[in-house]
Amino acid sequence: MDIRPVVRRATTVAELTAAEHLYDGPARPEWAERFLAAPGHLMLVAYVDGEPAGMVSGIEMSHPDKGTEMSLYELSVAEAFRRHGIGRTLTRALAEAAKERGCYGMWVGTERDNEAARATYRSAGAGDDGDFAMLTWTFD
Known part of the structure; x- marks a missing residue:
């Protein structure tokens, strides 16, 4: 099956909430509004036959001595559309958007054992910079 998504x-x-089946949990309109209002936030959605089949979100991060880079925050493809290149297409589209916005680069963190994600990112041109530790804070 040849699938050619339309990425927008x-x-x-409404567009963000229509894609909520691609998120880890349900979308909240107030959070969607905040996402859209924040400078540097970007979500691209891949549509197949008019329905959201995948999404990628990115966040621009700037620093006084580095400039601006794009962080690939999350990538998701609906199970029925996996292994058809949609993740690669979305990742490449985010990289192109980052270039157009003047970012000097793009990065993503993923678990070492997430072979599907690592293969997708490599197929979209990413290099592997090695291991790193992620430490997190959770606020009530």
Whole structure:
């Protein structure tokens, strides 16, 4: 089966909530509004036959001595559409958007044992910079 998704930037709360089956949990309209209002936040949605089949979100991060880079925050493809290149297409589209926005690079963190994610990112041109530790804070 040859699947050719149409990738578009999500610019409305309705578009973000229509893609909620691709997220880890349900979308909340107030969080979607905040996402859209934040400078440097970007979500691209891949549509197949008019329905959201995948999404990638990115966040620009700037520093006074480095400039601006894009962080690939999350990538998701609906199970029925996996292994058809949609993840690679979305990752490449985010990289192109980052270049257009003047970012000097893009990065993503993923678990070492997440072979599917690592293969997707490598197929979209990413290099592996090695291991790193992620430490997190959770606030109530």
